[in-house]
Amino acid sequence: MFTRRDFLAASAAAVLLPRAARAESKELFKISLAQWSHNRAFFGRGGAEKKDPLKFAEISAKDYGITAIEYVNQFYAAKKKDDAYLKDLKKVADDNKVVSVLIMCDGEGNLGNPDEKGRAQAVENHKRWVEWAKFLGCHSIRVNAASDWKKGFEETQKLAADGLRKLAEFSSTHGISTIVENHGGLSSHGAWLAGVMKLVDHKHCGTLPDFGNFGIGKIEGVKETTYDRYKGVDELMPFAKGVSAKSHEFDEKGNEKRTDYRKMLDIVVKTHKYSGYIGIEFEGGGDEAAGINATKKLLETVRAELAKG
Numbered sequence: 001m002f003t004r005r006d007f008l009a010a011s012a013a014a015v016l017l018p019r020a021a022r023a024e025s026k027e028l029f030k031i032s033l034a035q036w037s038h039n040r041a042f043f044g045r046g047g048a049e050k051k052d053p054l055k056f057a058e059i060s061a062k063d064y065g066i067t068a069i070e071y072v073n074q075f076y077a078a079k080k081k082d083d084a085y086l087k088d089l090k091k092v093a094d095d096n097k098v099v100s101v102l103i104m105c106d107g108e109g110n111l112g113n114p115d116e117k118g119r120a121q122a123v124e125n126h127k128r129w130v131e132w133a134k135f136l137g138c139h140s141i142r143v144n145a146a147s148d149w150k151k152g153f154e155e156t157q158k159l160a161a162d163g164l165r166k167l168a169e170f171s172s173t174h175g176i177s178t179i180v181e182n183h184g185g186l187s188s189h190g191a192w193l194a195g196v197m198k199l200v201d202h203k204h205c206g207t208l209p210d211f212g213n214f215g216i217g218k219i220e221g222v223k224e225t226t227y228d229r230y231k232g233v234d235e236l237m238p239f240a241k242g243v244s245a246k247s248h249e250f251d252e253k254g255n256e257k258r259t260d261y262r263k264m265l266d267i268v269v270k271t272h273k274y275s276g277y278i279g280i281e282f283e284g285g286g287d288e289a290a291g292i293n294a295t296k297k298l299l300e301t302v303r304a305e306l307a308k309g
Helices: 004-024 035-043 053-064 073-079 082-095 116-136 153-172 190-200 229-239 261-271 287-306
Strands: 030-034 068-072 100-102 140-143 178-179 206-207 243-248 277-282
Touching: 004 100, 030 035, 030 287, 035 053, 035 068, 035 073, 035 140, 035 277, 035 287, 053 068, 053 082, 053 287, 068 073, 073 082, 073 116, 082 100, 082 116, 100 116, 100 190, 116 153, 140 153, 140 229, 153 178, 153 190, 153 206, 178 190, 190 206, 190 229, 190 261, 206 229, 229 261, 243 287, 261 287, 277 287
Parallel strands: 030 068, 030 277, 068 100, 100 140, 140 178, 178 206, 243 277
Antiparallel strands: none
16 A cells, blocks of 8 residues: 555645646646547457557657546556556656546446445445545546436435445545546436535535436436436536546537537536536547547637637
């Protein structure tokens, strides 16, 4: 585990790096790169050239000119307890002058588990990633508010809020926020997740609105199977500590086919005055690098348009 000296050094980095980033840019928002954009490459699947997760910060800076990153814990599961590896990961980011923004956490149990012991174990499973986030200089870990959706709308809100509050209480002791993405089931119902945030009512718990994850599925007692993405993002933005720009495919003019980025960014930037990081999360088929570059170009284009009023 980390020494007190390690944590003090991480604390200093966490304070200094974001300030430096803010000083360097007066843009309406900053752009980061979510590691999932290269999921096939980091997993070594789908014919993509295998990439080393240790080098993520270097890849982001050198290949895309993006100096802020969002890690995905799935690529580091085997290294979860490896302090030496974590120090190497931080060194790669520091050497490339890259800001570590957050860690997306999956596969650690349901924070809305109806079983109290299972819910407590899910909270416990996430704690190590809070330590990672602290050491790397991130501001948050991104988690899921999954539950047994058969329990119904209000009951699952209470269950998810309980798990999230307990995790947020721990993460806050490290200066780290616990943030939730709309990520399937009722978590993709904007009003449901906004209601969970109100129940949690903790300054270190918030949301990570994703432009594209609004498929709910069939849940008894819930009329929607999909949720309006613009309405959903609007409902989640009051609690947002980050934003995920999901993309899949683009037309000949460079616009994302599933999401109107101009409409969406108007909600995020103009309506809600958000000026933090918006993370590129390309999830389409084809060449991942091309998808990342297309998303970056679109974000930059719309940002410039918004800046003109």
